Amino acid sequence: MxxxxxxxxxxxxxxxxxxxxxxxxxxxxxxxxxxxxxxxxxxxxxxxxxxxxxxxxxxxxxxxxxxxxxxxxxxxxxxxxxxxxxxxxxxxxxxxxxxxxxxxxxxxxxxxxxxxxxxxxxxxxxxxxxxxxxxxxxxxxxxxxxxxxxxxxxxxxxxxxxxxxxxxxxxxxxxxxxxxxxxxxxxxxxxxxxxxxxxxxxxxxxxxxxxxxxxxxxxxxxxxxxxxxxxxxxxxxxxxxxxxxxxxxxxMVDRLAEDHRNAKRLAQGLNSIPGLVVDVDAVDTNIIMLDVDDQRVDPKSFVARLREQGVKIGSPYGPRIRLVTHYQVTSDDVDFTLRAAEHALDLVAA
Ligand SMILES: Cc1ncc(COP(=O)(O)O)c(C=O)c1O
The missing domain is CATH 3.40.640.10 (Type I PLP-dependent aspartate aminotransferase-like (Major domain))
Structure with a gap:
């Protein structure tokens, strides 16, 4: 666990x-x-x-x-x-x-x-x-x-x-x-x-x-x-x-800007990982849509590997992966998620 x-x-x-x-x-x-x-x-x-x-x-x-x-x-x-x-x-x-x-x-x-x-x-x-x-x-x-x-x-x-x-x-x-x-x-x-x-x-x-x-x-x-x-x-x-x-x-209203900043930074970090694609400019608020662009990587396995590391994400609306920030996600959690995503991708592509 x-x-x-x-x-x-x-x-x-x-x-x-x-x-x-x-x-x-x-x-x-x-x-x-x-x-x-x-x-x-x-x-x-x-x-x-x-x-x-x-x-x-x-x-x-x-x-x-x-x-x-x-x-x-x-x-x-x-x-x-x-x-x-x-x-x-x-x-x-x-x-x-x-x-x-x-x-x-x-x-x-x-x-x-x-x-x-x-x-x-x-x-x-x-x-x-x-x-x-x-x-x-x-x-x-x-x-x-x-x-x-x-x-x-x-x-x-x-x-x-x-x-x-x-x-x-x-x-x-x-x-x-x-x-x-x-x-x-x-x-x-x-x-x-x-x-x-x-x-x-x-x-x-x-x-x-x-x-x-x-x-x-x-x-x-x-x-x-x-x-x-x-x-x-x-x-x-x-x-x-x-x-x-x-x-x-x-x-709780004014602090939403913090969730948006975290989402933007998470989007930028994910997009900089080869094999992951996010349209960073399209991240206006707290929702990020992520695509996996690596033939070797099945998005479902990527999501499962992330979960093993404690990061829960999902695909509620089809093949795209959605990540949502909120007040229980800290800036440190963003860093952790980025490291976990890199690791998960390595494991799945191996
Ligand atoms: C845009 C939008 N409208 C309505 C709802 C419905 O809200 P609830 O889950 O409270 O019924 C949601 C839920 O996620 C939503 O994203």
Missing amino acids: PDRTIDLRSDTVTHPTPAMREAMYGAELGDDVYGEDPTVNRLEELSAERLGKEAAVMLLSGTMGNLVGILAQTRHGDEAIVGAHSHIFLNEAGGPAALGGVQLHTVPTQRGVMTPDAVEGALRDPRNLHHPRSTLVCIENTHNRDGGAAVPVQAMDTVADVAHRNGLRVHVDGARLFNAAVALDVPIARLVRGADTVQFCLSKGLGCPAGSLLVGDAAVIQEARRWRKMIGGGLRQSGIIAAAGVVALEQ
Whole structure:
């Protein structure tokens, strides 16, 4: 057994910080289904304020936040435009179709960005009886499968303009939205100014054990609360979870820059090892996509050899290897990982 473990599979593997555990222990609680949990109320107010929107509702997960966001803004038979590599399309178990009767229409993304032409090209004709109704566009920022790409403000605004001009609403899957705002050095409220709803996760780079927020105007959040209840997401003393979320928003946002620096250095180091290829310039945030370019090396064996040395990585989305930095990965862990990668490659190529 290795005496050290570095878990780079995802930023979801993080454990709550000591400050979060303390806040959870001491959290003031009530019944949130009655709207009486002061800690949940505080987190929701803080979230809405940070994102420059009227209201927010806490949900258990990013998947639940996206689902409820979509359900609250569509009707059965509608169509939502989403990125072809988006988490909503690929990794949320078909929830919008299964539970909302919502068909997803995919458009390509390049580093998370949808072109206005692609969005316009996907719009259905509202007068044509053969067509479903286009009612929503979903943007993912940062874009997970596109390598943690931070979608710039202008690209967000452009898509929102096209959507609104055509009577559609805009939902942002911001599972890692704070990473995007930090990487782009733009106030988070500005980044999502054009969005009608935004889902962001507490349980990824921000280090919480669970929880997501859906923010938007008061009416859409009220509708989202109804859907949350319907799918069994109405919780009682959920201030236990919200307490960690408040700590996350107050203490864990600015430090994301450190994860981005670690990711960049890890990317540079990996790319300098013959046989490993990373597009270093494409590393905007905490996600690195790695390719093995050596005929002798089977990527699966490389991953297995790294694991023997205590470095956990994975290929959640096909042949490319993904590495994710987070607050439990130190600069020293980056050095260790680079040495381990070199060693693993030697062993597998031998
Ligand atoms: C971009 C994106 N959206 C949504 C989710 C779903 O979040 P959860 O795992 O909390 O349901 C994830 C999870 O990794 C994600 O990467």
